[in-house]
């Protein structure tokens with residue numbers, strides 16, 4: 001099996017079919033008998049090539065007369081995956097990278113272009129220590145090339161945050177995220193899970209903010225772990241666990257998770273209900289809800305009912321019934337780029353504007369399902385003020401029957417009473433949470 005050939009096919013599918021990185025890797029590696037090391041290599045090169053695309057293209061363009069966007073797709077992708085290895089994988093000899101690239105071009109039957117590819121790569125190998133990088137005087141181009149982000153997105157972030165904060169965000173977004181799991185308390189205690197994982201040879205350490213969170217070592221195939229199949233845990237980032245940690249209160253019985261798939265927060269809330277009460281898990285399509293079903297079946301949870309429901313359309317059956325509404329809304333996802341690097345290339349300023357409109361449409365409907373005294377939690381896995389704080393102001397302005405309840409946790413911002421977290425190195429993803437309570441004199445959980 002030629003691993004780089006598989007990488008090329010995966011990159012090709014991502015670029016021309018528009019599928020997500022994880023989906024593409026899964027499609028081309030699931031059925032094959034690749035070793036753990038082979039899969040790790042493929043994942044590293046695919047993730048890295050996507051993540052560092054702007055920087056890689058910048059380097060190629062310095063050494064090639066034909067610019068990247070004028071190249072034949074197979075040549076462009078072969079050069080990108082090769083330059084990633086040259087710049088970021090020191091353990092691979094430069095000559096091997098070059099020879100393998102030429103083999104790929106031959107395999108694609110582009111014999112006339114082998115000399116070109118070989119020439120560009122050899123030039124980069126010779127001069128990679130003297131590449132001319134953009135000057136810091138032009139901070140947008142400098143950050144864009146250094147961290148491989150679109151200048152428009154950097155500009156948007158610079159309008160919201162200080163330069164140092166933005167630079168840290170860009171840098172951490174290119175790191176590997178920790179693998180975090182949540183103890184499924186209905187099935188096992190935390191210590192019981194730690195013991196079970198260690199018995200299976202998995203490295204375990206405590207999470208940073210949430211008691212039920214554990215970090216585990218990177219695992220090739222999690223579904224081969226007995227503790228996973230026994231439903232002892234759910235893979236979930238710590239920032240995502242904060243939603244139930246903030247929203248759930250003793251005495252609650254009826255919860256609606258309006259945008260639930262794949263179900264991370266639904267499972268956590270059903271766990272907090274200790275198998276009692278009801279979590280209504282809504283999402284836009286049955287295919288999305290399949291993931292929710294898979295999760296609750298494996299975890300053995302019976303207090304979840306899933307249903308196709310468009311969150312922008314008021315559903316009369318649920319008006320005023322919920323103790324807690326979770327509106328974990330579709331967003332630009334800038335807080336989770338470490339896990340989904342292709343977000344870098346899908347998100348635009350216009351898309352963020354249209355997401356804001358969708359978020360407001362959903363919040364306008366969501367408020368109707370809350371009981372007097374009940375809670376509406378609004379969350380996103382992004383860091384733009386447009387999608388977060390602006391929506392909070394907009395919501396409070398229009399809905400005087402709701403108030404912002406300050407979140408008092410060791411991970412919330414004491415000034416705003418909200419959670420607005422940038423991704424943290426070896427820690428949680430970037431995330432935002434605001435908690436609204438529907439006013440009522442007598443009822444409070």
Ligand SMILES: C[S@@+](CC[C@H](N)C(=O)[O-])C[C@H]1O[C@@H](n2cnc3c(N)ncnc32)[C@H](O)[C@@H]1O
Nearest residue numbers: 259260261262263264265283284310311328330
């Ligand atoms: C951020 S994800 C939710 C993640 C989920 N809460 C979890 O913790 O696993 C946003 C979800 O919103 C769903 N969605 C998008 N538009 C929707 C709509 N109009 N109505 C309901 N769900 C929608 C998407 O299908 C997606 O599953």
